[in-house]
Amino acid sequence: MNFDNLLAPGRIGKLSLRNRIVMSPMGSNLSEPDGHCSERIQAYYEARARGGAGMIIVGVAAIAWPEGACNPNQVAISGDEFLPGLSALARRVKRHGCAAAIQLQHAGKVAVRDIVAGRPMLVPSIPPVDKGEMIETLTEQETAAFVKSYTAEGAKVEYRVAQTADLQRLVEQFAQAALRARQAGFDGVEIHAGHGYILSEFLSPHVNCRQDEYGGSLENRARLLQEVIRGVKLRVGSDYPVWCRIDATELRIEGGISYADAVATAMLAEQAGADAIHVSAYANPASGAAFTEAPLVHQPAGYLGYAQGIKQKLSIPVIAVGRIEPEEGDAAIASGKADFVAMGRKLLADPDLPTRLRQGRPDDIRPCIYCYTCVSRIFVNDHVRCAVNPATGFEYETVVSPAEKPRKLLVVGGGPAGMEAARIAAQRGHQVRLAEQGRSLGGTAFFASVVYPENGRLVDYLKQQIAGSSVELDLGVKVDESYLDSFRPDAVIVATGARRDAPDIPGVDQDNVFSGDEMRGLMTGHGAESARSKLAFWQRWALSLAGSLGITRNAALLARLSHVWMPLGKQVCIVGGGLVGAELAEFLALRGRKVSLIEESGKFAVELPLVRRWRLLEELKQLSVVMINHTRLLRVSGRQLAIDCQGSEVEIEADTVILASGACGDLSLAERAREMGYETHVAGDCDGVGYLEGAMRSAHQVATAL
Numbered sequence: 001m002n003f004d005n006l007l008a009p010g011r012i013g014k015l016s017l018r019n020r021i022v023m024s025p026m027g028s029n030l031s032e033p034d035g036h037c038s039e040r041i042q043a044y045y046e047a048r049a050r051g052g053a054g055m056i057i058v059g060v061a062a063i064a065w066p067e068g069a070c071n072p073n074q075v076a077i078s079g080d081e082f083l084p085g086l087s088a089l090a091r092r093v094k095r096h097g098c099a100a101a102i103q104l105q106h107a108g109k110v111a112v113r114d115i116v117a118g119r120p121m122l123v124p125s126i127p128p129v130d131k132g133e134m135i136e137t138l139t140e141q142e143t144a145a146f147v148k149s150y151t152a153e154g155a156k157v158e159y160r161v162a163q164t165a166d167l168q169r170l171v172e173q174f175a176q177a178a179l180r181a182r183q184a185g186f187d188g189v190e191i192h193a194g195h196g197y198i199l200s201e202f203l204s205p206h207v208n209c210r211q212d213e214y215g216g217s218l219e220n221r222a223r224l225l226q227e228v229i230r231g232v233k234l235r236v237g238s239d240y241p242v243w244c245r246i247d248a249t250e251l252r253i254e255g256g257i258s259y260a261d262a263v264a265t266a267m268l269a270e271q272a273g274a275d276a277i278h279v280s281a282y283a284n285p286a287s288g289a290a291f292t293e294a295p296l297v298h299q300p301a302g303y304l305g306y307a308q309g310i311k312q313k314l315s316i317p318v319i320a321v322g323r324i325e326p327e328e329g330d331a332a333i334a335s336g337k338a339d340f341v342a343m344g345r346k347l348l349a350d351p352d353l354p355t356r357l358r359q360g361r362p363d364d365i366r367p368c369i370y371c372y373t374c375v376s377r378i379f380v381n382d383h384v385r386c387a388v389n390p391a392t393g394f395e396y397e398t399v400v401s402p403a404e405k406p407r408k409l410l411v412v413g414g415g416p417a418g419m420e421a422a423r424i425a426a427q428r429g430h431q432v433r434l435a436e437q438g439r440s441l442g443g444t445a446f447f448a449s450v451v452y453p454e455n456g457r458l459v460d461y462l463k464q465q466i467a468g469s470s471v472e473l474d475l476g477v478k479v480d481e482s483y484l485d486s487f488r489p490d491a492v493i494v495a496t497g498a499r500r501d502a503p504d505i506p507g508v509d510q511d512n513v514f515s516g517d518e519m520r521g522l523m524t525g526h527g528a529e530s531a532r533s534k535l536a537f538w539q540r541w542a543l544s545l546a547g548s549l550g551i552t553r554n555a556a557l558l559a560r561l562s563h564v565w566m567p568l569g570k571q572v573c574i575v576g577g578g579l580v581g582a583e584l585a586e587f588l589a590l591r592g593r594k595v596s597l598i599e600e601s602g603k604f605a606v607e608l609p610l611v612r613r614w615r616l617l618e619e620l621k622q623l624s625v626v627m628i629n630h631t632r633l634l635r636v637s638g639r640q641l642a643i644d645c646q647g648s649e650v651e652i653e654a655d656t657v658i659l660a661s662g663a664c665g666d667l668s669l670a671e672r673a674r675e676m677g678y679e680t681h682v683a684g685d686c687d688g689v690g691y692l693e694g695a696m697r698s699a700h701q702v703a704t705a706l
Contacts (some may be wrong), residue, residue, distance in 0.1 A: 001326075003330045005331075005334040006335075006341065007358055011605050015275075017340075019053075021343060021354045022053065022055045022056075023056045023347050024057065025103035026344040026345075026348075026384070027059045027070075029072070030073060030384065030393060031076070033258040037089045041075070042089045045089060046096070048098075048351045049098035050352075051350070052354030054098065056093050056098055056099070056100055058100070058101070061103060062072060063173045066078075069111060070107035070110050070111055087184040087185075100186050101241075102190070103190040103191075103192050106199075108121060109123045109198075109207070115157055117157075119158075120159055120160035123160070123198075124207060124210055124215065125161055128207070130285060130286040133288060137308050137604070137610075138603075138612060142379075143521065145228070159477070166471070170198070172231065174231060174232055178235060178240075180237055188241030189503045191232065191274075192241055192245050193225050193244045194245045194280050198223060198227065199244075200247055204256055206255045218261055225265070225269060229273050229274050233272075241276075243274050243277065246265055246280070247262060247280055247281050247294075248279050249294075250283065252284035252287055259306065276316050277317075277318050279306050279321065281297070281302075282320070283615070289615050291375075297322040299323065301325075302323060303322035303588040308338065311337065313706070321343075323345075327403045346368045347369040348389060350365050350389065364465075367388070369387065369388055371387050371454070371608075372612040373693050374614075376611045377609075385693070386693075387692050387696060388458050390696050391700070392699070399704070400427060400704055401704075402429050406429045406430050407430050407491060408430070408490045408491075409422075409432045410432075410433050411425070411564060412494050413443065413497060414440075414475070415444060415684060415691060415695070416458065417683040417696065419466055421495055422466060422469075423465050424704060425706060426469045426471045427469070429594060432472065434471050436475050439553075440475065440553055441462070444498075446459055450558050450562070451583045451587040479669065481672065491645075491680070492678050493702055493706075494673065494680060494686055496684075497685045497686055498663040500663050501514060502662070503633070503661070508657075511534040512639070514659070515658075516620045516660045518531035519658055568655040568656045570593060571596075571639075572588055572595050572656045572657075572658060574596070574661060575657065575661060576603075576660035577598065577629065578606065578661065581597055582617070596654065597628070600630070604620075605617060606691075639653050639654060667687065670686065683698045
């Protein structure tokens with residue numbers, strides 16, 4: 001594709017944009033605790049501007065900071081003292097030919113910083129209590145960080161119902177913030193009227209129970225938004241671009257905003273002078289799983305239909321958002337479903353996405369795998385980061401520069417950590433050989449991509465980057481002392497992954513018990529000798545046929561085949577409820593297996609990013625996976641499993657048992673290489689299980705330091 005529509009110039013009011021790709025105003029938590037925009041947030045946004053976006057919308061600037069703020073490191077735009085940092089940020093975005101805008105926000109009933117400070121939160125009326133499971137799945141460490149956001153010694157949740165004077169002040173704060181944005185050099189402002197913040201609270205009949213001119217009918221509930229738009233326009237001038245973000249609907253909220261409400265609100269916003277409408281959505285904030293329905297949708301192009309319907313009623317542009325791939329975004333603009341496409345997570349994964357599209361290199365775009373690492377960090381008081389792009393959130397200190405002295409490097413292990421280390425090292429000018437014991441690259445991530453297909457996009461990207469680089473590949477080899485001495489590298493990077501020791505449990509050597517490594521070996525055709533010996537002849541033949549047809553080397557084909565046949569019984573017990581076990585449970589349940597998942601600790605899937613964990617655990621419940629915590633396996637005897645469930649011995653049945661626990665670091669090769677006198681570095685899970693984000697980050701750090 002040439003992406004002519006997505007890359008075509010566009011206009012919002014008097015503002016001209018070089019293309020239709022807009023960086024979505026995701027909160028980053030990258031400002032300073034005092035609200036100022038320093039180097040780290042400036043470098044973060046500049047990277048996306050340099051990468052070719054048409055416009056950057058700086059996320060959630062607090063108009064009344066510290067009042068009405070929701071994050072501990074939120075951008076402030078409530079006073080002139082913030083102008084120097086805001087001005088520097090706008091300049092750094094605009095010097096790359098990218099338009100700079102900023103989103104204006106007051107958090108209302110979710111103004112967490114007000115709780116911490118002991119201030120009552122401004123609301124249209126006392127909000128109802130929404131019930132959900134958000135807190136239940138958090139670890140103790142996460143709970144401490146999460147709760148810290150909401151509490152301080154002696155603080156409690158209090159509300160203050162807005163009076164007329166409060167609303168007049170609020171309109172003035174939006175207007176003053178917009179004027180400040182213009183003075184700082186921003187090309188336009190977005191008024192945040194969605195996602196449960198103050199303006200959306202007035203729009204929502206679930207929250208807004210007022211009996212005055214600001215409550216009741218949709219026209220009354222939208223009155224404050226109209227007043228804000230008019231107040232802003234009056235202050236900054238009619239030619240200055242001003243638009244708003246609204247919710248197309250409120251999900252899992254009884255009596256919330258309906259789509260009909262959203263269409264009418266968009267029309268009222270246009271009447272008030274809005275230059276565009278940005279169409280998002282919202283869901284019950286007490287439900288963790290709902291967060292992946294809105295505002296951070298997991299369904300591809302989940303809100304595009306909403307944007308299309310709203311656009312049909314307006315004469316101003318519509319910005320669509322919500323997991324829209326470039327191909328679909330281009331088609332949406334061509335067919336008139338939207339005028340602009342906002343991207344958030346994609347531009348965290350690859351800031352250069354627009355430039356790569358313009359250069360005709362879409363295959364070189366580092367893919368987002370929708371693992372929710374980015375926003376999960378915000379929930380626990382950290383700043384934004386990305387599992388596949390270690391530089392995200394660290395742009396101010398991360399530089400990939402040519403090596404001072406090119407060296408001869410050996411990278412051992414062809415998983416994500418090994419491929420990333422080899423790729424970066426070669427990019428810096430080193431002579432790199434990548435040695436992998438298997439017949440193809442990918443490592444454990446290849447099998448993970450069978451279970452969670454989005455992982456496969458990263459594996460494919462890294463493989464392609466290796467193929468197009470100067471990295472020398474050596475597949476199907478075991479790196480030992482003789483290999484090291486024959487190659488004689490200047491330095492070795494060991495990225496061989498974790499070791500999985502078999503538990504000392506009676507019966508785990510039976511034919512119906514498979515370790516995680518054996519399962520991976522069966523599915524991929526590599527290292528499956530011990531597992532194959534447990535199968536019947538016809539099962540071994542079927543797996544050999546799949547291998548000869550290339551199915552075991554193609555994650556997508558393997559995933560499809562697994563719907564038809566797998567060498568597993570109908571009742572499966574997975575021992576170990578961490579990331580591997582939980583994702584495998586979903587995979588098998590979707591393929592008709594009755595799955596039990598047992599875990600020694602009290603929590604499941606704690607290695608997954610928090611938001612992804614919320615989503616997965618709800619899906620396991622919907623698939624009727626039996627999840628038993630505080631439980632350990634005692635012994636296996638045929639189909640009978642004895643388990644210790646909270647101090648009581650219980651027997652359960654399973655045709656197949658899968659051991660998905662016991663992963664630990666494995667530094668044996670690194671230690672041997674050091675003993676032989678080689679400069680040795682480690683990356684990925686061999687130095688302690690850090691999963692994908694940890695693997696990519698450690699690989700990047702090692703490769704940029706050599």
